[in-house]
Amino acid sequence: MVIAGAGVLLVALGLVALMVVRPSSASPSGGSSSLSAPAEDSVDAGFARDMAIHHQQAVEMSFIVRDRTGDEDVRRLAYDIINTQANQRGMMLGWLEVWGLPKSAAGPPMEWMGHTVAPTDDGALMPGMATDAELAALTAAKDEKAEVLFLRLMTVHHRAGADMARAAADTARTDAIRDLAAGMVRGQRSEMGLMADMLEERGAKP
Incomplete structure (x- = not known):
């Protein structure tokens, strides 16, 4: 799909994906050796992979609406989502790099939650x-x-993202994933309240 701002999106996501978190400064394993890295089929790795994909689409939608409205409140929300979720996506991909784990799952999404997401042909991966x-x-x-x-x-x-994050906050092994996921729950629930108010202002239902 060719959209206005797509070039900016690709550049932004590409730059963020290169933000590898260095073990000496902000290692998700707390500075310990790679022996303590979570397993490839762990909650930590599964969440990092799936939420990186989930976030990527949120960033894409935010770029789309940013170029299709002049409403400052909506544009400000879109800008916040772009910056927050692109940054979080970069962190998660960086941690996978530090852990020496693949950034793509071998199996279907959300196996780490005990779910089996059947493949669809409508583009909605999760x-x-x-x-x-x-x-x-x-x-x-x-x-x-x-x-x-x-x-x-x-x-x-x-x-859906908050549900995934809540599961990771409750069951992940690393402090980094638990803390990030808990922050996502708080942030996304707050934005959901804001979006409900914005829809009401426009006479629309959620």
Whole structure:
């Protein structure tokens, strides 16, 4: 899909993905040796991989709506999501690098949660993710129509993301993943409340 701002998106995500967290300064294993790194099939690794994918789409949707509305509140929310989730994505990919683990899972998404996500052909790789058709509709929309669609899609996206993060906060082994996931839960729930208010202001339901 070719969208306005796609070049900026690719550059931003590419730069963030290169932000490898160095063990000497912010190692997710607390500075211990690589022997303490989580296993490839661990909650920590599974969450890092799946949430990196989940975040990537949130960033993409935020870039789309940023270019399709002049509303400052929506643009500010989109900017916050771009910066926060691109940064978190870079951290998670960096930790996988430090742990010496692949950034792509061999099995289906969300196995670390005990779930089996059946493959679909609509582009939604995990619960909460927008389909190809929904992304196309957002790309085609403008002004308030784009705002409402974005807020609805992002609310669903955040709800599923918060569920994933809550599971990781409760069961991950490393402090880094537990702390990051707990922060995601708080942040995304706060943004869901904000988006509910923004939808109400526009006379739209979630």
